[in-house]
Amino acid sequence: MNIAEYKGVFVFAQQVDNELSGIALELVGKGKELAKDLGTEVTAVLVGSGVKALADELAAYGADKVILVDDPELKEYRTEPYTHALASVIEKYKPEIFLVGATAIGRDLGPRVSARVHTGLTADCTRLEIGDFPINPIPGREQLHNQLLMTRPAFGGNTIATIACPEFRPQMATVRPGVMQKARKDENAKAVIEEFNPGFTPNNNYVEILDIVKAVAETEDIMDAKILVSGGRGVCSAENFKMLEDLADVLGATVSCSRAAVDSGWKPKDLQVGQTGKTVRPNLYFAIGISGAIQHLAGMEESDVIIAINKDETAPIFDVADYGIVGDLNKIVPALTERLKAEFA
Ligand code: FAD
Numbered sequence: 001m002n003i004a005e006y007k008g009v010f011v012f013a014q015q016v017d018n019e020l021s022g023i024a025l026e027l028v029g030k031g032k033e034l035a036k037d038l039g040t041e042v043t044a045v046l047v048g049s050g051v052k053a054l055a056d057e058l059a060a061y062g063a064d065k066v067i068l069v070d071d072p073e074l075k076e077y078r079t080e081p082y083t084h085a086l087a088s089v090i091e092k093y094k095p096e097i098f099l100v101g102a103t104a105i106g107r108d109l110g111p112r113v114s115a116r117v118h119t120g121l122t123a124d125c126t127r128l129e130i131g132d133f134p135i136n137p138i139p140g141r142e143q144l145h146n147q148l149l150m151t152r153p154a155f156g157g158n159t160i161a162t163i164a165c166p167e168f169r170p171q172m173a174t175v176r177p178g179v180m181q182k183a184r185k186d187e188n189a190k191a192v193i194e195e196f197n198p199g200f201t202p203n204n205n206y207v208e209i210l211d212i213v214k215a216v217a218e219t220e221d222i223m224d225a226k227i228l229v230s231g232g233r234g235v236c237s238a239e240n241f242k243m244l245e246d247l248a249d250v251l252g253a254t255v256s257c258s259r260a261a262v263d264s265g266w267k268p269k270d271l272q273v274g275q276t277g278k279t280v281r282p283n284l285y286f287a288i289g290i291s292g293a294i295q296h297l298a299g300m301e302e303s304d305v306i307i308a309i310n311k312d313e314t315a316p317i318f319d320v321a322d323y324g325i326v327g328d329l330n331k332i333v334p335a336l337t338e339r340l341k342a343e344f345a
Pocket of ligand 1: 272
């Protein structure tokens with residue numbers, strides 16, 4: 001492998017039902033930053049059937065170029081044709097970096113593609129930057145510049161590992177949704193669109209989709225919510241979450257929770273914030289009866305404003321909170337709700 005031949009930052013622009021997923025725009029945003037550091041461009045790889053119109057949105061969020069792989073075989077996500085599409089793009093265009101979202105689709109696709117093109121992949125990254133590797137010089141070992149440094153929690157979140165891929169290309173990572181920032185939208189920005197079709201010949205690995213049953217969500221996805229009212233073990237029961245729902249109603253907020261509340265069976269897993277739940281970045285995050293374990297903080301500490309309510313003044317949640325209320329949530333939450341109701345009635 002001649003590493004010097006590999007140039008440019010590529011991101012997989014995930015779309016479902018001809019709608020770009022949020023992660024696609026987050027990756028374009030991050031890819032643009034990395035590309036700037038490397039003095040190169042960010043290219044979005046758009047894969048699907050009849051998806052060309054989405055290229056303009058990718059351009060508006062910062063893509064310099066869009067490679068469009070459009071084929072009827074790519075209408076719904078299936079592992080084999082999508083792997084073939086991305087592996088063929090990598091073989092033809094030789095990118096230096098290739099990023100994929102750590103979504104259900106990306107977690108299936110990323111490792112498969114990396115194995116096919118024979119490179120490494122760091123899964124579920126929470127930070128990406130360009131730097132030297134090894135980070136600190138080691139006597140007798142060459143320090144390489146302009147490497148992709150991929151950071152992710154390791155050993156159950158007890159430590160943070162920074163990983164590089166110095167000997168193979170592309171440097172591949174899957175990236176946690178909700179962690180990277182989208183770039184500011186520029187409606188006038190245009191991208192060069194290049195169509196590429198490697199040819200798709202169905203074989204035994206092409207799964208036949210018989211039916212698609214969509215989950216119907218009754219509540220807003222916590223990753224999209226502007227205000228979250230989050231409860232933990234301190235809430236004590238499923239019934240007591242009613243208090244948090246009342247507060248959320250007054251604020252136009254969505255209820256979320258810690259893993260302890262999920263493990264206790266009080267709330268469903270898709271409301272869990274944290275390392276093994278979702279990463280959220282709302283304008284306002286209430287942490288109610290949540291201690292602030294590192295695995296919880298990993299999913300919410302980037303919130304704009306954090307308000308913690310906890311009876312233990314030494315709880316670590318107060319270290320990241322902008323405002324803290326020390327006391328019994330059973331008294332404070334209803335009082336706050338009543339006060340807000342009176343204020344906004
Ligand atoms: P606790 O830590 O038990 O805290 C309850 C808090 O409520 C305490 O601070 C207490 O003072 C307060 N309290 C009690 N009663 C009241 C009251 N009446 N009024 C006010 N305050 C009160 N956790 C997550 O949340 N998300 C994750 O994604 C996640 N992933 C994990 C992954 C791994 C690999 C591991 C090992 C753990 C993970 N955890 C995760 C679990 C995490 O370590 C903590 O156990 C969990 O976050 C604790 O939840 P909690 O804060 O609700 O409960």
